[in-house]
Amino acid sequence: MGYVISIVNMKGGVGKTTTTVNLATSFAKDYGMRVLIVDLDTQINATLSLIPPLQFANLRKESRTLKQLVEQLINPNGQSTIPIQNVIQRNICKVNGLDLLPGNIELYNDFLLATRLYSQSKSDRQDFEKNWNNLEDTLFKSILQPVLDNYDLMILDFPPGDNMLTRSGLIASNFYLIPAKPEPLSVVGMGILEAHIKKLKQSNRTNIALLGIVFSSLGHATTMATKVKNRVSAEFGSDKIFNTEIPTNVAIAKAVDEFQPVVLTEPNSSGAKAFTDLSKEVLQRLANTLGTRFSKN
DSSP states (O other): OOEEEEEOOSSSSSSHHHHHHHHHHHHHHHHOOOEEEEEOOTTOHHHHTTSOHHHHHHHHHTTOSHHHHHHHHHOTTOSOOOOGGGTOBOSGGGOTTEEEEOOOTTOOOHHHHHHHHHHHTTTOHHHHHHHHHHHHHHHHHHHHGGGGGGOSEEEEEOOSSOOHHHHHHHHTOSEEEEEEOSSHHHHHHHHHHHHHHHHHHHTTSOOOEEEEEEEBOOSSOOHHHHHHHHHHHHHHOGGGBOSOOBOOOHHHHHHHHTTSOHHHHOTTSHHHHHHHHHHHHHHHHHHHHHTSOOOOO
């Protein structure tokens, strides 16, 4: 059975997408793993980090994006149904075992979902709340279930902020990893995330476990960065902070223009080497937690 990992922080601009695509690529390229990237963000940054815009436009016209799969579950009486196997793009960037479930800029927001569910609930508030929670609990589990056994890992890239799709993705996940910057607002985003996850756990809706927190490096030591890291260490435990830090590296930014992760475009750059080191740490933590070996090498 495959395991699902959320790459998430309620703060934007902390490196969620970059972490997602480079970790997933390293798992497939360096360890021979079967990995699926799932793009939950309406900015579709993960999708456009891996395939050109024209290819995405064609997939969108053909309804071969995550939106179609969400629509099918919300409106099961719709005219067309596409299996997830026909939506997934395989061997992305010519890396064997690296697949992509493309996102869509028109994924549902909470208002549209609430309007539809309220209509289906015949304006009954209790029925609406029941249907809403049931959809959160089952949406992404149902979407991913048909192919879960086909992968060693599924890596979910999240948007900043809290909405129903985010909560459903967290509920469907076994683990989560938090990218962060050593800045106060980044820590605020982590706190908001932890509050949401605590609430989901208290209602027995998820058993998701924290793999760890990975910091971006400012490139130089600052008093603020040290204070932030000490605060996070005190709140989460020093064992939850990855040893690897992701440097500010121009090669990472350039890789996006080539629609490939930096671990492919410039594998000897400091950014690529950091993600390679991080992938080792992540797999080791998974192995320690689950008591199983993940890599084939």
